[in-house]
Amino acid sequence: xxxxxxxxxxxxxxxxxxxxxxxxxxxxxxxxxxxxxxxxxxxxxxxxxxxxxxxxxxxxxxxxxxxxxxxxxxxxxxxxxxxxxxxxxxxxxxxxxxxxxxxxxxxxxxxxxxxxxxxxxxxxxxxxxxxxxxxxxxxxxxxxxxxxxxxxxxxxxxxxxxxxxxxxxxxxxxxxxxxxxxxxxxxxxxxxxxxxxxxxxxxxxxxxxxxxxxxxxxxxxxxxxxxxxxxxxxxxxxxxxxxxxxxxxxxxxxxxxxxxxxxxxxxxxxxxxxxxxxxxxxxxxxxxxxxxxxxxxxxxxxxxxxxxxxxxxxxxxxxxxxxxxxxxxxxxxxxxxxxxxxxxxxxxxxxxxxxxxxxxxxxxxxxxxxxxxxxxxxxxxxxxxxxxxxxxxxxxxxxxxxxxxxx
Ligand code: PLP
Numbered sequence: 493x494x495x496x497x498x499x500x501x502x503x504x505x506x507x508x509x510x511x512x513x514x515x516x517x518x519x520x521x522x523x524x525x526x527x528x529x530x531x532x533x534x535x536x537x538x539x540x541x542x543x544x545x546x547x548x549x550x551x552x553x554x555x556x557x558x559x560x561x562x563x564x565x566x567x568x569x570x571x572x573x574x575x576x577x578x579x580x581x582x583x584x585x586x587x588x589x590x591x592x593x594x595x596x597x598x599x600x601x602x603x604x605x606x607x608x609x610x611x612x613x614x615x616x617x618x619x620x621x622x623x624x625x626x627x628x629x630x631x632x633x634x635x636x637x638x639x640x641x642x643x644x645x646x647x648x649x650x651x652x653x654x655x656x657x658x659x660x661x662x663x664x665x666x667x668x669x670x671x672x673x674x675x676x677x678x679x680x681x682x683x684x685x686x687x688x689x690x691x692x693x694x695x696x697x698x699x700x701x702x703x704x705x706x707x708x709x710x711x712x713x714x715x716x717x718x719x720x721x722x723x724x725x726x727x728x729x730x731x732x733x734x735x736x737x738x739x740x741x742x743x744x745x746x747x748x749x750x751x752x753x754x755x756x757x758x759x760x761x762x763x764x765x766x767x768x769x770x771x772x773x774x775x776x777x778x779x780x781x782x783x784x785x786x787x788x789x790x791x792x793x794x795x796x797x798x799x800x801x802x803x804x805x806x807x808x809x810x811x812x813x814x815x816x817x818x819x820x821x822x823x824x825x826x827x828x829x830x831x832x833x834x835x836x837x838x839x840x841x842x843x844x845x846x847x848x849x850x851x852x853x854x855x856x857x858x859x860x861x862x863x864x865x866x867x868x869x870x871x872x873x874x875x876x877x878x879x880x881x882x883x884x885x886x887x888x889x890x891x892x893x894x895x896x897x898x899x
Contacts, residue, residue: 541853545745550793556785573601582881589723610753615763617642621671626657627861659693672704678711681869684824713743749779810885837896850885
């Protein structure tokens with residue numbers, strides 16, 4: 493019989509050194525997480541906090557995933573991802589934006605844009621390199637750069653410019669150490685999109701200063717009021733220096749499948765693949781089958797969900813403005829980013845008090861960068877009736893806070 497050492501035989505010997513690397517220590521935990529930890533302990537909360545579709549993945553896409561399992565497709569795929577899927581991705585990019593990629597060498601299937609972004613930065617950044625990032629920005633951008641040993645150079649954008657970065661602002665942030673510009677439009681958290689002219693001018697700067705461009709276009713299909721998405725890689729001079737990232741999470745409601753892609757020149761894709769190969773091997777096989785179905789037959793679903801988001805956006809943004817939470821109509825994604833300054837509260841106070849007093853969860857704008865202060869992010873990818881109820885609660889809350897402020 494094997495004798496087990498009792499706990500008392502092996503006294504605990506805590507590490508005397510800091511087990512956590514300095515790089516990871518330096519990055520604060522996401523400002524969003526604290527709220528979700530609180531929300532999870534509460535009942536009847538209307539959550540406008542999480543940035544994901546409330547739709548389940550369309551049935552035909554789910555079925556493609558389950559059929560792939562039933563057919564026994566349970567092994568690894570090529571490290572690059574299944575060629576059939578890479579062909580579809582390249583075909584879709586060509587069809588939508590007129591930019592062509594060789595599926596054999598220029599497309600990498602990843603576990604979401606999250607992984608694509610991490611690979612893009614790690615494959616191209618050396619310690620000390622600076623990456624220009626307009627903020628407010630998606631919470632992962634700056635930490636990803638820091639984890640790769642780079643330095644994020646945050647560029648503030650403002651309400652007055654609709655939070656759309658200008659080439660002039662980017663130009664002012666370029667230093668001899670700048671290696672890349674990270675663009676994420678349509679934007680999380682602001683919903684802002686940048687005009688074709690401005691993006692063209694930003695690419696011109698990248699060419700002039702020989703910079704890379706990482707372009708996170710995960711919300712490219714979610715644009716409203718006839719806005720035409722500009723694919724950065726399709727702009728003159730961009731393709732050779734751009735890592736284009738796109739995904740399935742938002743437009744096809746596939747967040748849990750963990751599937752996305754990067755498209756870039758072969759040398760860069762090869763370098764990203766090296767990290768991907770050693771870190772992940774390949775994106776989930778079942779999700780790759782589902783993604784093929786999404787591209788082949790998912791367009792009516794994309795359009796149906798988009799139409800519903802547009803309906804909710806109108807209700808919600810009009811409602812916010814009516815309450816006096818001024819909110820320009822965002823061109824893309826599914827976020828409203830209203831100003832809450834009229835309440836006299838900080839973004840943190842607003843989010844916390846709204847949660848406890850009215851059970852509506854939103855995210856303080858400051859979680860996305862200093863320029864987000866005075867704003868909160870509200871995700872309207874939530875049922876219409878819940879948005880109506882959220883507006884009632886918001887109005888009550890705002891009226892109360894304004895009255896308290898004037899006393
Ligand atoms: N990029 C942006 C701007 C996002 O908002 C998100 C998710 O919220 C992601 C990337 C992550 O996407 P994925 O699910 O494809 O990893």
